[in-house]
Amino acid sequence: MAExxxxxxxxxxxxxxxxxxxxxxxxxxxxxxxxLLEQIGELDLGSIDKWxxxxxxxxxxxxxxxxxxxxxxxxxxxxxxTQAKFYAKAAAAGEEKIRTGKVSAFIVAxxxxxxxxxxxxxxxxxxxxxxxxxxxxxxxEQIKAACQKYCVELPWYIMTSPLNHEVTCDIFEKNNCFxxxxxxxxxxxxxxxxxxxxxxxxxxxxxxxxSCSPDGHGGSIKALYKSGAIADMKxxxxxxxxxxxxxNPLIDIFDPLFIGLHVLDESEMSSKALRKTSxxxxxxxxxxxxxxxxxxxxxxxDDELAHKTKDDGSYVFEMGSIAIxxxxxxxxxxxxxxGFSLPLHRAVKKIECIDExxxxxxxxEPNGIKLETxxxxxxxxxxxxxxxETIREREFAPVKNESGTDSPESARRxxxxxxxxWLESAGINVPRNADGTVNARIEIAQGFxxxxxxxxxxxxxxxxxxxxxxxxxx
Numbered sequence: 001m002a003e004x005x006x007x008x009x010x011x012x013x014x015x016x017x018x019x020x021x022x023x024x025x026x027x028x029x030x031x032x033x034x035x036l037l038e039q040i041g042e043l044d045l046g047s048i049d050k051w052x053x054x055x056x057x058x059x060x061x062x063x064x065x066x067x068x069x070x071x072x073x074x075x076x077x078x079x080x081x082t083q084a085k086f087y088a089k090a091a092a093a094g095e096e097k098i099r100t101g102k103v104s105a106f107i108v109a110x111x112x113x114x115x116x117x118x119x120x121x122x123x124x125x126x127x128x129x130x131x132x133x134x135x136x137x138x139x140x141e142q143i144k145a146a147c148q149k150y151c152v153e154l155p156w157y158i159m160t161s162p163l164n165h166e167v168t169c170d171i172f173e174k175n176n177c178f179x180x181x182x183x184x185x186x187x188x189x190x191x192x193x194x195x196x197x198x199x200x201x202x203x204x205x206x207x208x209x210x211s212c213s214p215d216g217h218g219g220s221i222k223a224l225y226k227s228g229a230i231a232d233m234k235x236x237x238x239x240x241x242x243x244x245x246x247x248n249p250l251i252d253i254f255d256p257l258f259i260g261l262h263v264l265d266e267s268e269m270s271s272k273a274l275r276k277t278s279x280x281x282x283x284x285x286x287x288x289x290x291x292x293x294x295x296x297x298x299x300x301x302d303d304e305l306a307h308k309t310k311d312d313g314s315y316v317f318e319m320g321s322i323a324i325x326x327x328x329x330x331x332x333x334x335x336x337x338x339g340f341s342l343p344l345h346r347a348v349k350k351i352e353c354i355d356e357x358x359x360x361x362x363x364x365e366p367n368g369i370k371l372e373t374x375x376x377x378x379x380x381x382x383x384x385x386x387x388x389e390t391i392r393e394r395e396f397a398p399v400k401n402e403s404g405t406d407s408p409e410s411a412r413r414x415x416x417x418x419x420x421x422w423l424e425s426a427g428i429n430v431p432r433n434a435d436g437t438v439n440a441r442i443e444i445a446q447g448f449x450x451x452x453x454x455x456x457x458x459x460x461x462x463x464x465x466x467x468x469x470x471x472x473x474x
Contacts, residue, residue, distance in 0.1 A: 003037075003041075004037045004038075004040060004041040005037070006022075006025070006033075006037070009022065009037055009040050009041075010022060012040070012045065013040065013045075015045075016045040016046075016048065016049055017200070017201070018043075018045070018048075018201060018202050020201060020204075020356075021036070021040060021202060021204060021210060022036075023207075023356075023358075024207035024208075024358055027207055027358075028207060028208050032207070032208035033208075035208055035209070036208045036209070036210075039209070039210045040210070043194065043202075043210075048194070048202075051344060051371060052196065052200040053200075054344075055344045055345075055346050055371060056196045056200050056346065056369050056371070057200050058346070061299075061300065062297075062300045064289070064296060064300060064301075064302075066289045066290040067288075067289070067290050067291075068287050068288070068289055068296070068301075068302075068305060069287065069288040070286070070287060070288070070316050070317050070318070070319070071286040071287055071288050071293050071294075071319065071387055072288075072387070073273055073286065073319055073387035073388065073389055074087075074261060074386070074387065074388045074389065075389050076388075076389040076390055076391050086264075087257060087261075089260070089264065090256075090257055090260030090261045090263075090264050091256045091257045091260050092256075092260065093256075093259075093260035093263050093264055094255070094256030094257060094258065094259035094260030094261075094262075094263065095150070095256040095260070097239070097240060097259055097260070097263060098146070098150050098152065098154070098254050098256060098259065099150045099151070099152055100152070100237075101152045101153065101154070101236065101237055101238070102237060102238060102239045102240055103154065103238065103239075103240045103241075103242055103254060103259060104154065104155045104156070104157055104233055104236075104238045104240070104241055104242065105139070105143055105154060105155070105156045105157065105242050105244075105253050105254070106156075106157045106158075106159070106220075106224075106241045106242060106243050106244070106327075107123075107139060107156070107157070107158050107159070107244055107245070107246055108159050108190075108217045108220055108243070108244070108245045108246060108323075108375075109121065109122065109123045109136075109158055109159060109160055109164075109168065109245075109246040110159060110160050110161030110163065110164065110189075110190050110214045110217075111161070111163075111164075111246065111247070112163055112164055113125045115400065115401060115402060116399065116401075116402050116408065117402050120164075120167060121160070121164040121167055121168050121171065121246075122135065122246050122247055122399075123135045123136040123168065123171075123246045124136060124167075124168075124171050125399070125408070127249050127399065127408060127411060127412065127415075128249070128412070128415065128443050129412040129415055129416050129441050129442070129443050130441050130442070130443035130470060130471075130472045131443060131472060135246055135247065135249060136171065136172070136175075136178060137175070137178050138249055138446070139156075139251070139253065140156070140177070140178030140179060140180055141178065141179070141445060141446040141447055142251075142253055142254075142446040142450070143156055143180060143253060144178075144179055144180055144446070144447065145446040145447045145450050146253065146254045146450065148447075149450060150254075153181070153184055154184070154254070155184045155185070155186065155232075155233070155236060155238065156180065156184060156185050156186070157186045157187075157188070157224070157229050157232075157233075157241075158185065158186070158187045158188070159188060159189070159190050159220050159223055159224075160187060160188070160189050160190070161189060161190050161192075161214035162189060162192060162212075162214070163214065165187070165189045168187060169187055172185065172187065186227075186229055186232055188223060188227035188228075188229055189223065189227070190214050190215060190219040190220060190223045191214075191215045191219050191222060191223060191226075192212040192213060192214055192215055193212060193213060193214075193215045193370075193371045193372070194210055194211065194212050195211040195212060195213055195349075195351050195353075195368050195369065195370055196368060196369045196370075196371075197367070197368050197369075198367075198368070198369065203351055203353040203368055204353060204354050205352065205353055205354070206354055206360070207354065207358055211351060211352075211353050211368075213351075213370045213371075213372070214372070215371075215372060215373055216345070216372025216373040216374060216375075217245065217323070217373075217374060217375045218342040218372070218373025218374045218375045218376075218377055218378070219372075219373055220243070220375055221332060221335055221336070221340075221342070221375065221378055222336065224241075224332050225332055225333070225336040226336075230329060230332055230333060230336075233329050234329065238329060239328065239329055239330075240259060240262065240263070240326055240327070240328060240329065241325075241326065241327040241328075241329065241332070242254060242255075242259070242325075242326060243323075243324070243325040243326070243327055243375070244323065244324050244325075245323045245398075247398050247399045247400065248322075248323075248324075248395075248396060248397060248398050248399075249397055249399070249411055249415060250394065250395045250396060250397045250411075250414065250415065250418060251324065251395060252394075252395055252451075257388070258270070258272060258326060258388050259326055261386050261388055262326040262328075262386050265384055265386045266384055267326075267328070267382065267384040267385055267386040268327075268328050268330075268331035268334075268382035268383055268384060268385065269325060269326070269327050269328070269331055269378060269379055269381075269382040269385055270325060270326045270327075270385060270386035270387065270388070271286070271293075271295075271321060271324065271325050271376070271379065271385070271386075271387050271388070272322060272324040272325075272387075272388050272389075272390045272395070273286050273319040273320060273321060273322065273387050273388065273389050273390070274319070274320045274322055274389070274390060274391075274392050274396055275318055275319065275320070275389065275392075276315065276318055276319070276320040279306040279307045279315050279317075280298055280303075280306055281298065281320060282298050283298060283320035283321055283322065284296060284297050284298065284320065284321035284376060285297075285298065285301050285306070285317045285319070285320065285321070286317075286319040286320070286321060286387055287301075287317065289380065292379070292380040292385075293379050293380065293382070293385035293387065294379060294380045295321045295374075295376040295377070295379060301317065305317060319387065319389065321376055322390075322395075322396050322398075323375070323376070324390075324395070325375065325376075326386075331378075331382060335378065335381060340381065342373040342374070342375075342377045342378060343373070343374075343377050344371045344372070344373060345371070345372050345373065345374060346369055346370075346371060347369065347370045347371075347372060348366045348368075348369055349366055349368060349369070349370050350363045350364070350365065350366050350367060350368075351363065351367055351368035351370070353367075353368070393414060393417060393418060393421075394418060397410065397411040397414040397415060398411070399411045413437075415443070416438050416440075416441065416442045416443075417437075417438060419442045419443065419444045420438045420440075420442055421452065422444065422449070422451070422452035422455045423442070423455070423462065423465075425452050425455075425456065426452070426455050426456040426459040426462070427459055428459060428462050428465070429464070429465070430442075430465060431465055431466065431467040431468070431469075439467045439468055440465050440466070440467065440468065440469050440470065440471060441469075441470045441471070442465070442470075442471045442472075443471070443472045443473070444472075444473045445472070445473060445474040447474065448473040448474055449473070461473075
């Protein structure tokens, strides 16, 4: 659009009830004025009006319309010989796609470690139980090990946010890309959305800055395209994107079975799922909504449906979403070519801003509304979508809280338990306490073994583990 001047900005903002953003204009210097006008010019005020009426000011629960059924899924283990044969075929197909460079890693890493009491990008948080490796280092080592195993270069795409982009780039530079070729790492930013007060007015962060927040992991669909990441993938011949989030240290980035099922089913976007621990566990529910695979949030699924059981006593809606996907590159292109948009989700949050007198506010209670999009909302847009069950202990140890459930402590415990299981399957004695928990600190570098089967081939290189001791395999 043409460069915005003050009079045009005033007129435009007044028409959309947001003229308060210019209240402190007379107190700004020339540089601040230019910046503020640029920010205002980037606002899609027509869409914002609709967001305000439909989402910001709408406190009613989300109404789910249509026929809701449980989504079909592949079990973690094949149920019979026929399925076992198909799984073997799928794993072979997935391995072939990895080996020929058709798969890329894609991590959503726009978050900060604030909730963990950590000042910095969440990806830089030290999480491994023995060497305190960060999330970024663990993922980089897994990618490097997969490159060596499959004799191929596997690119890594990293989506940051304005909150942590520069710092993340610095982290990779200072750590020499954790041993990966920098030419195979593509770091880009997701978009942002303005924050709102309860009355629907856009919040000012300060006298010259509009308060904005990252647009959620659903922003990845647009950011992949807008940043040039998809174009880069096409140059490399990448056809499939392995999507995961930064706070899960147990992720299996290049799972041949998952990739292969996606390929053989000719799916556009596929998902891994967990059997829920309770009918109301705080994860999304995999459903069919009018025949389309859809994730319905735990808070939006009717309570009666959530507790509905089968004849064997298991829950009808038993599969939960864990933000692990395979996404086909043409699907991302198709969505962006249509000018699509994902549904907006409303979150009431504590948002730093200034008041009507220009005083800075650090609220103790939620004072505003953030809007975000969720990547799983793209699932119903896929012509075909595959769901594969995975085992929680093998692949899901989210780090969300400073202590308690889903904390660094619980994740490290799960990491140790998984590695202990690998060792025991290889015939190695692992000391355990009376309650069955592992009585040792264990860490297995991805370069030593990517999985339990690979570990078995190196069992003769593993020393004895003493009770209360420590084992690090590299």
